[in-house]
Amino acid sequence: MIDIRLVREQPDVVKTALGRRGIPPAEVDVLVALDADHRAALARQEALRAQVKALSRQVGEARKAKDEARASQLADESRRVGEEERGAAEETDRLADELRSLLLVTPNLPADDAPDGAGPEDNVVGRRWWPGMDAGRPEPEPAAHQRVPHWDVGAELGILDMPRGARMSGSMFPLFRGAGARLLRALTSLALDRHATAWEEIRPPTMVLTETLTSTGHLPKFADEAYHVERDDLWLIPTAEVPLASMHRGEILEEADLPVRLTAVTACFRREAGAAGRDTRGLLRVHEFDKVELFAFTTPAQAAEAHADMLARAEALLQALELPYRVVDLCTGDLGAWAKRTFDLEVYAPGADRWLEVSSVSWVGDYQARRATIRYRPADGGPTQLVHTLNGSALAWPRIWAAVVEWGRQEDGSVRLPEVLTPWFGPAPVIRAR
RNA sequence: GGAGGGAUGGCAGAGCGGACGAAUGCGCGGCUCUUGAAAAGCCGUGGGACUCCGGUUCCCGUGGGUUCGAAUCCCACUCCCUCCGCCA
Numbered sequence: 001m002i003d004i005r006l007v008r009e010q011p012d013v014v015k016t017a018l019g020r021r022g023i024p025p026a027e028v029d030v031l032v033a034l035d036a037d038h039r040a041a042l043a044r045q046e047a048l049r050a051q052v053k054a055l056s057r058q059v060g061e062a063r064k065a066k067d068e069a070r071a072s073q074l075a076d077e078s079r080r081v082g083e084e085e086r087g088a089a090e091e092t093d094r095l096a097d098e099l100r101s102l103l104l105v106t107p108n109l110p111a112d113d114a115p116d117g118a119g120p121e122d123n124v125v126g127r128r129w130w131p132g133m134d135a136g137r138p139e140p141e142p143a144a145h146q147r148v149p150h151w152d153v154g155a156e157l158g159i160l161d162m163p164r165g166a167r168m169s170g171s172m173f174p175l176f177r178g179a180g181a182r183l184l185r186a187l188t189s190l191a192l193d194r195h196a197t198a199w200e201e202i203r204p205p206t207m208v209l210t211e212t213l214t215s216t217g218h219l220p221k222f223a224d225e226a227y228h229v230e231r232d233d234l235w236l237i238p239t240a241e242v243p244l245a246s247m248h249r250g251e252i253l254e255e256a257d258l259p260v261r262l263t264a265v266t267a268c269f270r271r272e273a274g275a276a277g278r279d280t281r282g283l284l285r286v287h288e289f290d291k292v293e294l295f296a297f298t299t300p301a302q303a304a305e306a307h308a309d310m311l312a313r314a315e316a317l318l319q320a321l322e323l324p325y326r327v328v329d330l331c332t333g334d335l336g337a338w339a340k341r342t343f344d345l346e347v348y349a350p351g352a353d354r355w356l357e358v359s360s361v362s363w364v365g366d367y368q369a370r371r372a373t374i375r376y377r378p379a380d381g382g383p384t385q386l387v388h389t390l391n392g393s394a395l396a397w398p399r400i401w402a403a404v405v406e407w408g409r410q411e412d413g414s415v416r417l418p419e420v421l422t423p424w425f426g427p428a429p430v431i432r433a434r
Numbered sequence: 435g436g437a438g439g440g441a442u443g444g445c446a447g448a449g450c451g452g453a454c455g456a457a458u459g460c461g462c463g464g465c466u467c468u469u470g471a472a473a474a475g476c477c478g479u480g481g482g483a484c485u486c487c488g489g490u491u492c493c494c495g496u497g498g499g500u501u502c503g504a505a506u507c508c509c510a511c512u513c514c515c516u517c518c519g520c521c522a
Binding site: 039042043045046047049050052053055056057058059060061063064071072074075076077078079081082252373375381384 | 444452453463480481482483484485490491492501502503
């Protein structure tokens with residue numbers, strides 16, 4: 001949630017910021033008006049409440065003084081004021097609900113330095129990297145044998161079995177087998193071992209409460225995108241960001257304990273309702289996939305460094321895996337609802353001939369912290385403040401799997417794996433047909 | 435799934451219808467004493483909302499209810515503990 005106080009005190013700042021996302025200023029005016037009404041109602045209610053409390057106290061005193069007549073007279077009056085208060089409370093609650101519902105679907109204010117734009121076409125493509133770039137080698141040109149899409153390579157080698165995945169779960173549920181499954185396991189181990197130096201490894205639950213999914217911003221706005229287990233009213237997480245953000249929900253942390261940095265691998269579940277019919281082949285878009293996530297709780301001052309660190313970690317993995325990639329600075333029109341600034345990492349996949357988003361690293365500011373009331377006590381003893389949260393994938397495996405397999409494909413059809421996977425596949429790692 | 439017990443401040447733990455946002459202890463912060471430290475003593479120490487900055491109000495697991503008045507009584511739910519059953 002954005003700060004209602006900022007909306008109240010500097011509505012123009014909020015209008016300008018949300019305007020960059022294409023939100024009309026009238027929506028901010030609605031917030032301002034609702035907030036004013038709510039506060040007026042609250043003041044009325046609290047005045048009545050104070051009256052009830054004062055009268056009740058006097059009832060007790062009258063009783064003690066054995067003045068029954070006065071006691072019952074005061075009680076009658078208190079009852080009358082109490083009824084009035086109940087009416088006022090209903091009005092206050094109604095307005096509070098209305099305000100909160102609106103606030104819950106209002107997106108975050110983008111960072112000042114996030115590029116302006118209307119949609120994905122306006123994203124800013126930044127630096128690029130490819131193996132050997134530092135040594136002055138030119139960008140690699142895929143050979144004919146690398147122009148085979150991973151779903152074909154996977155079928156040839158028997159390491160990806162989409163038809164059987166569909167048999168058990170329907171389309172877009174991949175089934176990896178043999179060396180293909182091992183490759184996923186290797187990638188996860190590689191990533192977690194690297195992160196574990198500074199980031200605490202977590203294995204969170206993958207089914208969560210409605211409140212947990214609301215804290216991050218996924219609910220109520222994006223309910224159609226998530227799988228819901230009706231009988232138990234639990235949701236399957238679309239990313240480990242969701243449970244990790246709730247690690248400290250409702251807590252007040254000490255500044256000395258910040259930043260808190262977490263890493264986790266989980267399955268991620270997405271209905272992809274809005275993308276039906278698009279990217280249906282292979283691993284481009286699937287309903288269930290494994291992803292290693294980084295998540296940080298920081299002070300506002302620590303956020304920039306944490307953001308850079310996350311991005312650097314994701315990039316380091318791509319470099320270790322020898323995959324050409326580019327950094328994309330998301331424009332205000334493509335930024336996720338809760339993000340202030342996001343960098344996507346896209347890997348080029350020569351077989352599918354597409355840039356694939358394999359990581360998204362976001363600075364969320366206090367947007368989630370306010371929804372989840374996650375605060376910290378400053379070391380100087382000042383009042384508690386909301387923390388900042390950041391999240392980033394490092395990395396999402398199916399698309400990495402696809403890129404590794406396509407780039408690695410050799411003339412004889414086997415797949416040469418990056419050297420960094422030697423611990424799992426032996427020296428000069430290769431996947432051959434079974 | 436069944437039976438019982440519990441949920442109060444950073445922690446432990448009182449309170450069980452009237453000035454209780456809450457005793458006491460521990461912890462933590464400050465001060466006194468001391469060459470310094472310890473000990474001792476004194477003082478302070480939860481979070482939020484609104485505010486005409488005087489205050490007002492909310493929070494004792496969550497949500498309802500009873501009452502002039504609820505941490506205290508009633509109902510429902512959630513979570514934790516013990517025992518039984520089942521189980522990877």
